[in-house]
Amino acid sequence: MGLGLQKPEEVSAPQPQPQKISGSQMLIEALRQERVEVIFGYPGGAVLPEYDALYGAGIPHILTRHEQGAIHAAEGYARVTGKPGVVIATSGPGATNLVTGLADAMMDSLPLVVFTGQVGSNVIGSDAFQEAPVLGITMPITKHNYQVRDVDSLPRIIKEAFHIAATGRPGPVLIDIPKDIATTLGVFDYSEPVHLPGYQPTVVPNRLQIRKVAAAIAQAKKPVVLAGAGVVFAGAAKELLEFVERVQIPVVNTLLGLGGFPASHPLFLGMGGMHGSYAANMAMYECDLLINIGARFDDRLTGNLKHFARFAKVVHIDIDPAEIGKNVPTDIPVVGDAREALRALLEEPLERGDTAEWLAHVKRMKQEYPFWYQADGQGLKPQRLVELIYQFTGGDAIITTDVGQHQMWAAQYYRFDKPNRWVTSGGLGTMGFGLPAAIGAQIGARDKTVVAIVGDGGFQMTLQELAVLTDYKLPVKVVIVNNSALGMVRQWQQLFYEERYSESLLPGQPDFVKLAEAYHMKGYRVHTEAEAQAVLREALALPEPVLIDCRVPAEENVYPMVAPGKGIHEMVGIRP
Amino acid sequence: MNRILTVIVNNHAGVLNRITGLFLRRGFNIQSITVGTTEVEDQSRMTIVIDADDPAVVEQVIKQLYKQIDVLKVTDITDMPMVARELALIRVNSPLSTRSEVTTLIEPFRASIIDVGRESVTIQATGHPDKIEALIALLRPYGIKELARTGVTAFTRDTEKVAEISRFNKVRAL
Numbered sequence A: 001m002g003l004g005l006q007k008p009e010e011v012s013a014p015q016p017q018p019q020k021i022s023g024s025q026m027l028i029e030a031l032r033q034e035r036v037e038v039i040f041g042y043p044g045g046a047v048l049p050e051y052d053a054l055y056g057a058g059i060p061h062i063l064t065r066h067e068q069g070a071i072h073a074a075e076g077y078a079r080v081t082g083k084p085g086v087v088i089a090t091s092g093p094g095a096t097n098l099v100t101g102l103a104d105a106m107m108d109s110l111p112l113v114v115f116t117g118q119v120g121s122n123v124i125g126s127d128a129f130q131e132a133p134v135l136g137i138t139m140p141i142t143k144h145n146y147q148v149r150d151v152d153s154l155p156r157i158i159k160e161a162f163h164i165a166a167t168g169r170p171g172p173v174l175i176d177i178p179k180d181i182a183t184t185l186g187v188f189d190y191s192e193p194v195h196l197p198g199y200q201p202t203v204v205p206n207r208l209q210i211r212k213v214a215a216a217i218a219q220a221k222k223p224v225v226l227a228g229a230g231v232v233f234a235g236a237a238k239e240l241l242e243f244v245e246r247v248q249i250p251v252v253n254t255l256l257g258l259g260g261f262p263a264s265h266p267l268f269l270g271m272g273g274m275h276g277s278y279a280a281n282m283a284m285y286e287c288d289l290l291i292n293i294g295a296r297f298d299d300r301l302t303g304n305l306k307h308f309a310r311f312a313k314v315v316h317i318d319i320d321p322a323e324i325g326k327n328v329p330t331d332i333p334v335v336g337d338a339r340e341a342l343r344a345l346l347e348e349p350l351e352r353g354d355t356a357e358w359l360a361h362v363k364r365m366k367q368e369y370p371f372w373y374q375a376d377g378q379g380l381k382p383q384r385l386v387e388l389i390y391q392f393t394g395g396d397a398i399i400t401t402d403v404g405q406h407q408m409w410a411a412q413y414y415r416f417d418k419p420n421r422w423v424t425s426g427g428l429g430t431m432g433f434g435l436p437a438a439i440g441a442q443i444g445a446r447d448k449t450v451v452a453i454v455g456d457g458g459f460q461m462t463l464q465e466l467a468v469l470t471d472y473k474l475p476v477k478v479v480i481v482n483n484s485a486l487g488m489v490r491q492w493q494q495l496f497y498e499e500r501y502s503e504s505l506l507p508g509q510p511d512f513v514k515l516a517e518a519y520h521m522k523g524y525r526v527h528t529e530a531e532a533q534a535v536l537r538e539a540l541a542l543p544e545p546v547l548i549d550c551r552v553p554a555e556e557n558v559y560p561m562v563a564p565g566k567g568i569h570e571m572v573g574i575r576p
Numbered sequence B: 001m002n003r004i005l006t007v008i009v010n011n012h013a014g015v016l017n018r019i020t021g022l023f024l025r026r027g028f029n030i031q032s033i034t035v036g037t038t039e040v041e042d043q044s045r046m047t048i049v050i051d052a053d054d055p056a057v058v059e060q061v062i063k064q065l066y067k068q069i070d071v072l073k074v075t076d077i078t079d080m081p082m083v084a085r086e087l088a089l090i091r092v093n094s095p096l097s098t099r100s101e102v103t104t105l106i107e108p109f110r111a112s113i114i115d116v117g118r119e120s121v122t123i124q125a126t127g128h129p130d131k132i133e134a135l136i137a138l139l140r141p142y143g144i145k146e147l148a149r150t151g152v153t154a155f156t157r158d159t160e161k162v163a164e165i166s167r168f169n170k171v172r173a174l
């Protein structure tokens, strides 16, 4: 087998005569067939055969410093490219270190194909060295998983895994490969088409349902579109814009849907949900027609379900039928891909209802209740920091985040006009996601500016991945929103636990600038807006990784807010 | 109310785990679950009885089952013409003094005594779960020493014969 240097594009389809190769060589060959551009991984005993096959095989491999880093990087890669991220880890601890990333990718529907080594087939179940029951552990947090029992089934399994990961509602698929399978010889045949009778996602929506949606639009006086990440995954941003402009319906984005509709558009009402805009939430509360396209009505979006869209006829367009009716009763279910559904809608003679008053009303709310913070002329407000990043990157950077206050400020103040630029952990809310995700994002989009906006807490969960930035010369800009606190926890303790700041303050921080230097990167520290301006301007122009420790006040809170248990119309902090 | 779902799945290792794990994770309650082979090689049939009043919950269960790659077909057969059967083994206290009484008692259930000891007999009964329940209730006063039930297995009737067979069945039942 030609396992020499070879670019993925140069693969020619027909395979040579049925010569036997080892399981690990099959893996490499299958990755070539799938045109995999990069692998994120970490070696170990049970994957030594795979790593040996990888040696000199010509598929770039990114060696992170922790398996969690590898899988978050793969998620970042998947988010910006739309292609499956590929991960390899060893058995036992290597595999269990992937658990957070798998759960994260499952929640946020990110396509991943993850390979784990396993102890030899003959000792599985004997508590062998570095054995963990990976299949059982990851069953509930993968879209599907496999343990390979027979080397000849490996090509089929890998082909199915890529198919399952990337089609329908995307998600992570794991393949557990016992060590002996990796070294056993078998026939590599990748030509068989995928045959999965139990997996037939509905892509094209039912025309009758589409007509019902069109009829509902014609009757609605107060319609609103809720656009989720499904729009981004489907590559439907263009169709959504065309549809919205045709029918003149205002748009709310979910946290993960940001970028699926241009934030600068006059019909954009902002993000909805717990820290969404007042206009977005009130529009979803008051509307008489809610058209959900590719969002899953997460509780952080809906607030108390009793009050959510309570006056509305609900349309839900989703590729995953199980999401429809799961949280919110739905009047017009449409199962299908967001782009296909929008195209079908655009083929209908769409009529608009009498919406003039509603449009004026929502625009007034948008104008009267913008996101706000109090600029005091001193120091550096975290919200202002995000505004500066927006300004200096021309609004076209890829932004990754951790989880917490800085994440919400990034969502509120970085106004995404284009899809696949917003990389954040939504469903699972995984601290430590930002830096490794930025690695994957930068690899997926080499020519783009990638800024990791991270919390001082979350950054310290995965900071060892700074090494990867230097190793692979990835010019990621790491911006630490350093409030010397687990800010979001501190905020909740202030608001709901009588300011009893139990274990949420981080007074003794390491010197992040020195840390950057230890990793051979440039480090900066800024305390004021003026410093931030100067440093951001300089750092963003540098073709190398940079870390900026931004000292911001600890007391700042994220507003507006829907308190837990409240309806989305009961926001607090909507004005200074 | 109990709903009976039949689920056709790929007969792969771990599929039962996938299904029970799904019920656990989503907080759905399983009353009973049976699995066995079918007329098609590589496919198994599961009969799952769930306790769910809310149709939205039943719908969610079915949709979640369908999301499993190894699930080929899910049918809620509760309201369809169907046969549902269960097998029970019941060891009941039965010294010689009550033995003939017990024997007479189980006769209309078409249950049979399959093992006899000095102080007890073991009864085997098959039928609709309601029938099994009724038999158990009747035997309880004698003292049930051990009880094993298989859980329900079921499938739909060939519809053309439905009316006829159900009449036939009513006569034979109890």
Ligand SMILES: Cc1ncc(C[n+]2csc(CCOP(=O)(O)OP(=O)(O)O)c2C)c(N)n1
Pocket (backbone or CB within 6 Å): A402, A403, A404, A405, A406, A407, A429, A430, A431, A432, A454, A455, A456, A457, A458, A459, A481, A483, A485, A486, A487, A488, A489
């Ligand atoms: C892995 C993990 N552990 C705990 C939490 C709970 N949590 C949510 S936000 C938050 C505070 C984050 O602090 P920091 O990273 O400094 O960001 P900030 O909120 O200050 O912007 C915590 C602890 C979480 N989301 N993820």
